[in-house]
Amino acid sequence: MVDNHRAASSDSQAVHRRAEQLDALDAILPFDRRDQLAALLTDDDVATLKHLAQEGMGENTLRALASDLGYLEAWCRLATGSPLPWPAPEALLLKFVAHHLWDPVKRTEDAAHGMPADVEAGLRAERLLRADGPHAPGTVRRRLTSWSILTRWRGFTGAFGAPSLKSALRLAVKASNRPRQRKSKKAVTLDILTKLLQACAGDRLVDVRDRALLLTAFASGGRRRSEVAALRVEDLADEEPVRGNPADENSPPLPCLSIRLGRTKTTTSDDDEHVLLIGRPVTALKRWLAEAQIKDGPVFRRIDQWGNVDRRALTPQSINLILKARCEQAALDPALFSAHGLRSGYLTEAANRGIPLPEAMQQSLHKSVTQAASYHNNAERKNGRAARLIV
Secondary structure: OHHHHHHHHHHHHHHHHHHHHHHOOOOOOOHHHHHHHHHHOOHHHHHHHHHHHHOOOOHHHHHHHHHHHHHHHHHHHHHHOOOOOOOOOHHHHHHHHHHHOOOHHHHHHOOOOOOOHHHHHHHHHOOOOOOOOOOOHHHHHHHHHHHHHHHHHOOOOOOOOOHHHHHHHHHHHHHHOOOOOOOOOOOOOHHHHHHHHHHOOOOOHHHHHHHHHHHHHHHOOOOOHHHHHHOEHHHEEEEEEEEOOOOOOOOOEEEEEEEEOOOOOOOOOOOOOEEEEEOHHHHHHHHHHHHOOOOOOEOOEEEOOOOOEEEEEOOHHHHHHHHHHHHHHOOOOHHHOOOHHHHHHHHHHHHHOOOOHHHHHHHHOOOOHHHHHHHHHHHHHHHOOHHHOOO
């Protein structure tokens, strides 16, 4: 009994120590997951993350690596009873694929096919698994990539290029037959955005924040939720006012603000990319900063139930939850919308207004014409004549 008590005490102290070490990465790792990550990760895991941060790895990349590492550690303990080995043997990589990409039809015939029930239950208990059915192939590939990156940074060579793994992935993706889902089932176009803004039309500080957040995210080209969460006051710069209608010299001037994005998902800090805000979004953003008395640091922050503004930035997941909460208040189905709907909605709205795709991409900063066109062209088709030959 005494030995068990000492072991539990030692484990608790180790978790607390890791939590304190993760505090040093509070600008990168989501604070609301700090304790969970401290329990899932090992001391070596935390040391690796701190090393990557010191090496200048991008915040979004490091955040994704930490999240994937936490998941991998939890899965490995449940599936094998042991922490994640470094380097991972080829058999463990194949087991990971088998547990996450499986044939739904075969599962109905053989309950042992796919992820074992006890492993699935454990991941759900940790709130690491929510979806039913096989994982999205893209998620599995991303976690394998993270696993490979972390293996290399630890000085090992893994079996991630093994022919057996490539073959298993190819066959498993085909068997799982999971159709690709859009990140947001519906785009947040201007009509939807108007309803969301009406849902936060009050004068409470949280309403002022959410209006500024929604307008800024949409009007700046449909910024990703990670980019909105990472936005800092130091990234904002006032520009000379611009005319509402550039072709009309008598058009009233509108406030203009530039946003420096720095390193994002598709850019690096050397790109020095920036986008513009003009008009109402600028007014909403400046009102939020003034009323929240924010002069430096994160732009969009938590607000507690008493109306106090936290020094910490909102997490990307918090931004997603804010949008869904406002959808519910606007009598919209939250399951149909996510924060990514602001990004797809911007390009859809641009197409609806006849704005050429290259011009829209200057603001959205999409690097892939194919991806941007998937939103833009769909709206153009609906407005075009090709589908109206027989009506």
